[in-house]
Amino acid sequence: MPGSRLPLSAGVGFKPEHFAAISAAPQPLGFFEVHAENYMGAGGMPHAQLRFLRENYALSLHGVGLNIGAKEPLDRAHLARLKRLCDMYQPESFSEHLAWSAHGGLFFNDLLPLPYTEANLRLIIDHVDEAQTTLGRRLLLENPATYVRFAQSAIPETEFLHEVTRATGCGLLLDVNNVFVSARNHDFDASAYLAAFALDLVGEIHLAGHFKTTDDQGATLCIDAHGSPIIADVFALYESVIARAGPLPTLIEWDNDVPEWPVLRDEAIAAQRRLDRAGSSRAAPAAA
Amino acid sequence: MTNCSQDVFDQDAFAHALRDPDAPVPRGVISHNSDAPRKRFTVYRNNVMVGLITALEARFPAVRKIVGEDFFKAMAKVFAAAQPPVSPLMMFYGDAFPSFLAGFEPAREVPYLADVARLEAARTRACHAADATPLTPAALRGTAPEALADLRFILHPSLEIVASDYPIVMIWAMNSGEMELAPITDWRGEDALVSRPGVDVEVRRLPPGAKTFLQGLAAGDPLGAAAASALATNVRFDLAANLAALFAGLAIATTNEPFEVPLP
Numbered sequence: 001m002p003g004s005r006l007p008l009s010a011g012v013g014f015k016p017e018h019f020a021a022i023s024a025a026p027q028p029l030g031f032f033e034v035h036a037e038n039y040m041g042a043g044g045m046p047h048a049q050l051r052f053l054r055e056n057y058a059l060s061l062h063g064v065g066l067n068i069g070a071k072e073p074l075d076r077a078h079l080a081r082l083k084r085l086c087d088m089y090q091p092e093s094f095s096e097h098l099a100w101s102a103h104g105g106l107f108f109n110d111l112l113p114l115p116y117t118e119a120n121l122r123l124i125i126d127h128v129d130e131a132q133t134t135l136g137r138r139l140l141l142e143n144p145a146t147y148v149r150f151a152q153s154a155i156p157e158t159e160f161l162h163e164v165t166r167a168t169g170c171g172l173l174l175d176v177n178n179v180f181v182s183a184r185n186h187d188f189d190a191s192a193y194l195a196a197f198a199l200d201l202v203g204e205i206h207l208a209g210h211f212k213t214t215d216d217q218g219a220t221l222c223i224d225a226h227g228s229p230i231i232a233d234v235f236a237l238y239e240s241v242i243a244r245a246g247p248l249p250t251l252i253e254w255d256n257d258v259p260e261w262p263v264l265r266d267e268a269i270a271a272q273r274r275l276d277r278a279g280s281s282r283a284a285p286a287a288a
Numbered sequence: 289m290t291n292c293s294q295d296v297f298d299q300d301a302f303a304h305a306l307r308d309p310d311a312p313v314p315r316g317v318i319s320h321n322s323d324a325p326r327k328r329f330t331v332y333r334n335n336v337m338v339g340l341i342t343a344l345e346a347r348f349p350a351v352r353k354i355v356g357e358d359f360f361k362a363m364a365k366v367f368a369a370a371q372p373p374v375s376p377l378m379m380f381y382g383d384a385f386p387s388f389l390a391g392f393e394p395a396r397e398v399p400y401l402a403d404v405a406r407l408e409a410a411r412t413r414a415c416h417a418a419d420a421t422p423l424t425p426a427a428l429r430g431t432a433p434e435a436l437a438d439l440r441f442i443l444h445p446s447l448e449i450v451a452s453d454y455p456i457v458m459i460w461a462m463n464s465g466e467m468e469l470a471p472i473t474d475w476r477g478e479d480a481l482v483s484r485p486g487v488d489v490e491v492r493r494l495p496p497g498a499k500t501f502l503q504g505l506a507a508g509d510p511l512g513a514a515a516a517s518a519l520a521t522n523v524r525f526d527l528a529a530n531l532a533a534l535f536a537g538l539a540i541a542t543t544n545e546p547f548e549v550p551l552p
Contacts, residue, residue, distance in 0.1 A: 037378065041379065041417070042418035043418045044416050065377075075376075104300070105374055107372070109378055110339055112306075114299075115316070147331045148332075149317075149318050149320070186320055214327075216322060217321045221331070
């Protein structure tokens with residue numbers, strides 16, 4: 001798997017409110033993922049908890065602020081902070097988004113969309129190159145959930161992502177919920193999108209919940225809110241992915257209205273059962 | 289600006305429309321069923337605003353408790369529109385919120401609100417400050433009494449003093465679940481010591497004169513000189529009580545050099 005040494009098992013996005021439960025007993029999980037920006041303070045509780053996770057589990061560092069999709073240059077100070085974290089904690093994976101989050105000196109704290117054009121492709125390639133060179137590691141680039149499209153977009157998203165991997169050697173983070181959300185929002189077939197997706201480049205999968213609202217025309221609009229259980233349709237897409245690709249590191253994201261630890265853990269266990277089935281239904285691979 | 293070939297996306301227009309609720313949907317932003325998907329674009333605008341308000345709610349829970357949820361949201365929205373974050377380190381977003389509150393007309397009838405916000409902002413900074421091992425009173429045991437006045441301390445990186453004309457330690461404690469809500473009979477100014485000796489942030493009420501004393505120590509003054517200037521500004525300054533408060537908050541750090549003991 002390019003850019004990832006995570007175990008082929010289920011993990012969850014770490015929330016500090018779960019620390020007591022997580023540290024009280026070994027958890028049936030392969031890894032934890034944290035948002036890099038939350039650990040960019042100098043010390044204290046966040047680092048104490050991250051050290052515990054690092055010592056006991058595989059670790060995925062997930063950035064939300066690198067601003068890879070911005071037309072302005074990458075923030076060198078932020079890259080330096082990411083490098084320091086990567087050097088300190090040696091995560092099994094570092095991932096970021098095909099999105100932008102800052103512009104003109106302001107940080108928007110959201111993952112914003114961009115048109116898929118030749119110019120933006122060159123831009124993203126340059127930014128991924130620079131990030132990988134600075135960090136001294138390959139990263140995973142995540143497919144976004146989007147609510148609008150751009151008249152300028154000329155390259156299908158899957159092709160855009162593949163071009164970035166081809167030029168930079170980065171891997172991909174396949175967010176299956178994002179595929180479902182974008183497919184609904186833009187009226188395309190999620191299975192067709194996944195069929196076009198180069199699963200051999202995928203180093204990690206994300207699963208999450210979303211909610212539904214409507215747009216001006218009354219059409220369904222799915223919002224990628226990470227605040228609810230994973231729906232059956234998303235699990236079904238996930239099953240189709242791992243049936244094709246075999247087991248992949250799979251993360252449950254639940255960032256808002258965070259439930260009690262057992263609820264989140266059980267979501268991961270539900271994903272793990274599917275990984276186990278996908279693993280056993282395939283010919284046993286030769287031992288590494 | 290990058291070299292503007294015609295298919296470069298107009299990020300300026302998108303960014304501007306995110307911040308301006310009256311701006312139209314930026315040109316070129318479409319959906320399968322619309323050439324100007326207003327509600328869809330508004331999802332981004334709302335995400336940005338709600339994200340900032342949520343960050344402020346998380347950082348200033350006592351302020352929120354004091355003014356109520358709806359008032360806080362409205363207040364946070366005005367602040368977020370005027371002073372959006374400039375860094376992706378969202379845990380530090382809102383360092384400027386206390387001074388904004390100090391000048392926020394609709395909150396004028398809660399004159400201590402800005403000071404409570406300063407206390408909460410200091411708590412977050414303390415939470416993320418560098419680790420350092422606190423000094424315990426035992427470390428002073430080997431020091432000859434006559435050498436005490438010449439000791440210099442390195443204060444813990446997490447330490448901050450929040451001085452107030454209002455009983456902010458009490459007000460904060462009652463609005464953060466540390467104390468039962470009750471009428472404050474002894475309404476007088478309090479200086480708060482915020483520190484994080486281990487992983488938990490602690491808030492303590494400082495004794496009289498402590499602010500000057502600690503500022504002296506922080507500036508590198510020896511214990512005797514810091515105590516003398518504290519006494520000069522406040523006759524009620526009590527060195528023993530102050531050292532007790534400092535050690536209770538375990539706010540004296542030993543970093544590279546624990547503290548300097550002058551040679552006899």
